Amino acid sequence: MNPALKILIGAVMVIVGVFSSVTYFEQLVNLVQAGIGPLLVLVGAFVVWLESDEWKMRKEKDSREGLQQQFQTEEDTSSSVEQTQEQVKEAVEQEGHTCEECGRTFDTSRGLSIHKAQKHD
Ligand SMILES: [Zn+2]
Numbered sequence: 001m002n003p004a005l006k007i008l009i010g011a012v013m014v015i016v017g018v019f020s021s022v023t024y025f026e027q028l029v030n031l032v033q034a035g036i037g038p039l040l041v042l043v044g045a046f047v048v049w050l051e052s053d054e055w056k057m058r059k060e061k062d063s064r065e066g067l068q069q070q071f072q073t074e075e076d077t078s079s080s081v082e083q084t085q086e087q088v089k090e091a092v093e094q095e096g097h098t099c100e101e102c103g104r105t106f107d108t109s110r111g112l113s114i115h116k117a118q119k120h121d
Pocket of ligand 1: 100101103115116119120
């Protein structure tokens with residue numbers, strides 16, 4: 001479609017719109033006033049639905065987190081030694097793998113064991 005034609009149609013729509021707004025101004029006001037009620041109902045219901053849903057979810061999440069915490073504290077006491085060992089292992093892994101015999105470091109334990117097998121066995 002021709003852009004000029006579209007502009008013309010748009011302009012006509014604006015003019016007709018303004019005219020009908022002025023002509024039916026009272027009805028328009030009535031419409032707005034009448035529309036406020038249903039709009040409020042819709043928005044209100046939406047807010048209630050949304051918030052109650054969120055509230056429910058938060059409550060569920062809280063109780064789940066509570067259970068998890070309980071579980072974690074039980075785990076903590078039973079496996080604190082294991083965890084410490086794990087942490088030490090991780091620290092060593094981050095530092096790299098050092099050969100006890102020549103001091104060379106390797107990114108992986110596999111690399112270190114290959115090195116040991118090749119150089120020190
Ligand atoms: Zn070595």
